[in-house]
Amino acid sequence: MKKLLLLLLGFIISWSLISGIISQIDIDLVVSSIKNANYLLIFIALLFYLTALVTRSERWHLLLKKEFMQTRQRVLRVVVIGYVMNWLFPIKIGEVARPVLLAGHEKNMVPLAAGTVIVERVMDGAILSILFLLGASTSLDIIYAEFGSKGLWIPLGIIITVVCLFIASIYLRRYMESKDSRLSRVTFFVPRVKNKLDSFFRGLTIWKHQTYFIGSAVLTVVSWFLETVSYWLIGLSLGIELTIMQFFLVLWGATFGFIIPNAGAGLGTFEFFTAGMLAILGIDNSTATACALLLHALILFPLILLAIPSVIYERDKIDRVKSLLSV
DSSP: OHHHHHHHHHHHHHHHHHHHHHTTSOHHHHHHHHHTSOHHHHHHHHHHHHHHHHHHHHHHHHHHTTTSOOOHHHHHHHHHHHHHHHHHSSSOTHHHHHHHHHHTTOGGGHHHHHHHHHHHHHHHHHHHHHHHHHHHHTSHHHHHHHHTTHHHHHHHHHHHHHHHHHHHHHHHHHHHHOTTSHHHHHGGGOHHHHHHHHHHHHHHTGGGSHHHHHHHHHHHHHHHHHHHHHHHHHHHHTTOOOOHHHHHHHHHHHHHHHHSOOSSTTTTHHHHHHHHHHHHTTOOHHHHHHHHHHHHHHHHHHHHHHHHHHHHHTHHHHHHHHHHHTO
């Protein structure tokens, strides 16, 4: 029932946003802009985006390396499947499915992999916020006029929260390892619970392996920069002359468009927030919508194509994921 209500909410939000977009654009101009786009630049943008995807896969591989070694090829397949599940469904079940799918029959590794997924998302939130602030520094007058001071305080708040979580995890790990901790005494008689918690916190505090953690943080920066370049190239293909720094703001809007409930694949929400940010930066609504549609296609279609062989390779483990998610 909850899934049905969330799906219904997603359809309502998507439809209302799509209706709002259509009422403000010239559809013929949108179609004309896409037809006259520079397809060479679109192809180069695709290469940058795929490189960003591989970089994110390498990041997860690096986070897992010390505790749960897997081949790069398998980690990439699982990342592709997880991202497609995130984008094709109104709820982000890909984040739940990835650890289960990667662990396969090694059930004890699911909590650990889940912990590293949380680390990934925390890193993404911090880096995206930093990139937003960098982009905002080039367009402060526009950001203040549109969002006021909260346009800067929100990303700053995210960064501060991440730092606090990082510090808290240090003490949490020490507490978990202490034999005198209440949690240790409570779980003493339930070894399975303690083992799962220990596994989860090993993943969540993976930062203690400094080489792997720092490397994954660098890969996070590289992956988001590569994705921004792909967005910028799509903009150039349509004659949009914004800087890469300004496209950090577009990246923020596009990412937010995928997070909130929608009918699936970010339908409507992605276009609304991406085109909206471009319009704030001075691009006319029709060109901004054409850019948002091309960016949406850039993200979705290559991943769907890559997901087909990935699903074939992982089909036996996917059945287990289905059974767990249906519970």
